[in-house]
Amino acid sequence: MKLHWPSQAAEWTEALPVGNGRLGAMVFGGAGRSRVQVNDATVWSGTADGPSRALADVLAAGAGPERLEEVRSAIFSGDLERATQLLMSFEGPYSQTFLPYVDLWITLPEGESHGRTLDLNTGVVTERLTIDGAKVVRRVWASETALCVEITGAVPLDVELTTPLREVSRDGLFLVVDIPVDSAPKHEPQVDAPVYGSGERGTVTAKISHDDRWLLTLTSTTTTESLWAGKRHGDHMTLMDACDVRFGDLPDVVDVPELLQGKDEQLTASVLFAFGRYLLVSSSRPGAPPANLQGIWNGELRPAWSSNYTININTQMNYWAAEVTGLAECHEPLLQLLEKLAVTGAEVARSLYGARGWVAHHNTDAWGWALPVGMGHGAVSWALWQMGGAWLVQHAWDQFDFARTWSTLERAWPLLRGCAEFCLDWLVEGLDGYLDTCPSTSPENWFLDSGGEPQALTWSVTMDVVLIRAVFERTLALALASGRADPLLAEISAALPRLRPIPVFDGRIGEWVADLPEEDPTHRHMSHLVSVYPLGQIVAGTPLGDAAVEVLDRRGNGAMGWSWAWKMALRARLSDGETVRSLLSEASQAFTGDRHRDAPFDGSEWGGLLPNLFSTHPPFQIDGNYGFTAALAEVVVQSHTGVIDILPALPSGWSHGSARGLRCRGGLAIDVSWESGEVVVRVRRLSGDAAEVVPVSIGGEITEVVVSDVVEVRGRVSC
Structure with a gap:
């Protein structure tokens, strides 16, 4: 192209x-x-000892396990103002640029x-x-x-x-x-x-x-x-x-x-798919840091959000397309950053929270920053979020899940095990017998308290619980795959059934532990739907899948680049190709506003594409470009349920096309061509020697095929 x-x-x-x-x-x-x-x-910018010096300063100012207990007590008793003030003492300065x-x-x-x-x-x-x-x-x-x-x-x-x-x-x-x-x-x-x-x-x-x-x-x-x-x-x-x-x-x-x-x-979709892959190939290779908020391209001494790693969605989105589009090598730098965080984050977990394992928060940088940021005045809605590592570590699982090789298993195991240790120690006995995370925030979002005031702190927000459940389940799966016997597995198995179920209020998945009014019902973050995409814990056609659709319908389509991309991926997972189409149309419009002014977060100046096809908020953030590629891959193939689902979210009128080299979980790849409803699929094995029975779904009809090398399947879809 x-x-x-x-x-x-x-x-x-x-x-x-x-x-x-x-x-x-x-x-x-x-x-x-x-x-x-x-x-x-x-x-x-920065120095290698910067994170450790910042941690020492935060501890010297009084933050630590004892103050954490005060915070938890204040939250459970309903004194959110006191909890907020105490938590701000846990904030270090900022990650580097x-x-x-x-x-x-x-x-x-x-x-x-x-x-x-x-x-x-x-x-x-x-x-x-x-x-x-x-x-x-x-x-x-x-x-x-x-x-x-x-x-x-x-x-x-x-x-x-x-x-x-x-x-x-x-x-x-x-x-x-x-x-x-x-x-x-x-x-x-x-x-x-x-x-x-x-x-x-x-x-x-x-x-x-x-x-x-x-x-x-x-x-x-x-x-x-x-x-x-x-x-x-x-x-x-x-x-x-x-x-x-x-x-x-x-x-x-x-x-x-x-x-x-x-x-x-359709041409726009083809270009955005290819351009996102091009940007990842160009900005993320072994031997250098992973792609940041601007990939590898920044011309400002003081760029927006330091052009670093925001790990409550943006860094993760950068790499959603890596495995599924055949760029596992480009995934490597992110895994190397995870290995840094497992070291720097272990000291933060022990000193700041009295916990085993390792932790990361809202931001990190090339030095492996693991502290909360905010300088003591950052809003707790974003700065004090302890699940950054629990989400980022899912990429180690993804690398294994797609490849299913011994080397990817051995790399993922210590990362997930260490994260699981932290999650076990972060959980506390709740007021009603469940194990809770506390303090807990839903990234960058606010609810209204009984007096109508915006608040961010509570316990066991939905995103926390689903991320921890994924860490626990995937740690157990890695242990089973490798035949490991580890005392931690008994702790995980005992904790799993005590996690809160995903809440549903008024037909919608709840973002918080209780049915709390949202300050911004159209908020750009879809944090409580992480269980739909990328985690794949909720699937289409189930009661929770329907409750996820209700969330998306209420939130609405418009947003900014990366939020559009996330909504596209979510709608694709929920088999809604028509909304994928409308989101793509919005997200790919030429941005006609002021490219040089950072727009407000309220969605009043939604960004589209810049003249060079970069996605913008504004300002420019590259995660939207990467996210479009990942979402469009979900339109063509999905494999998170154990079934290779072909064209599960194809918009009507997209009557012909082709895909070559898309990857599926289990060490498989597919080639697909479709013309006027007729579909031809070739499934190829990339790793592993043994033949395996693989279910392939085309238009809802499932065919079980034995894949040892290459096998062809035909079917029909409505297009």
Whole structure:
């Protein structure tokens, strides 16, 4: 698939992304002086000892297990104001910032640009220019080790490197910079940012060769790169070629401004599926940190929410598509971050809460930040959420569940076991015999108390309970698969039946432990439906599935990029292809508001797509792009129930299409083609030697097939 823009970029939101997981660049294009804005995934503010120093400060201020007991007592007695004030003492400062790095300026004589084309398969941006009557072609891509710029044509060239960071030294195109030791998010305006000190450094080298063309290569080293073990491997084209999904017909080249007019919904779906995979391939590879709120592309010293990891939904959404679309390798950096958190989060769990295992909260960063954030004034609705690790660790299960290999099992086991330990110790005896989480919040949402005042604190919100249930059940499943005997398993088995059931009030799944009025009935977070997607604990056509539909109907469609994507995935899981279609239509509209202003959270300025197809709130957040890919995969195949369900949420009128290389749980892959209701499915085994009986559902008709290598199944669906 090739995407075409007819002009050069006038600003960052029009520039085109390239990357190799470590180096990322935004390509502006144009004759004259043009910009290539460069990031290095390892360039983060902060220091390795930052999390431990912050924990010591929080403990010195009085937070700890004894104060936690005071908080719990206040919540159970109904004194939420006191509980809130006590909890704020548990807040550390803030996690650190993913920073811009350098700008590569390329000066050519003035001329005319004939547009830029991004080839998703190769990862190359090609621009054709006319300069002094001659044809000039510029190509930009990220190889395994360098950012490359190739210019063909008889044209003079000048190259310059600049940096928004503090410059240490330079020698021509050799540049050394200081990386700040601290950088606060924009929502802490009283804190100066960035702050320099005795921190880390980065070195950039650009080299130019000239034979019958100009070839410029830019490489980077940083003093933090050794913290991310693992060699970058797997070339871009191999990863992109692992999976392909097409709804309807595709042109050879897609005109993006025309696409953004919304005239062809199937083409839009095909492009967004492929573009999300392209962004993950470009921003997440072994040997570098995982994709953050902006993937690997950030041009601001103080980006929104520090361009770090928000782990109450956004980081998870970044990786929902990894396994199902054949990008398990791109999942690796997130698993490596989990392994960091299992270390830093263990000290936080022990010191702050008197608990075993490990914990994470609302944010983390490249250093493995595990404390609550908020600086003592962050709202408890988001800052004091102890389930960040319990949700993030589900990715270790997913990696095993899709691959079903011994190596993925052995990697997942210590992560889930440690998380289960924390969850066991976090649970307390409730007022009515259940085991409860307390304090408990539903991320970023509020209810109204009896006096009509917004409150966030209670016990056992639905999201807490379903996440812990998933951690416990999946830890037991890993132990069974590996034949382990572990004393912790008896504790888990005793605790599981004492978790609260999912509440239903007035036909809807409840967000809180009681039927509490919502401050914002159309809130963007769907936290209490995590059991539907991604966890798969609630399925379509059941009483709880119907209660989930009632929640979605009440919340409504509109939101911002990532929330649209989550709602699309939820509707797909609930077999509602028509609402998937309407959500996609909303989410893929061209955003016409102010791209440079951070919009309010109330949904009054819903974001669509920026000119370069980035999803926006605004500001730009890449999770929406990744989420669209994951949701569209759910339209084509689902395997969370143990049945391979083909086209379970296909919108009407999407009468033909194909999918190649989508993965299913159990070490399987499928290829699908459909035309006017006729469906052909090929099921392939990717791992394991033994033949296995696999149920395949097409249009509700289930066929059991024995899969040892490749098997073909045919059926019909309504489309």
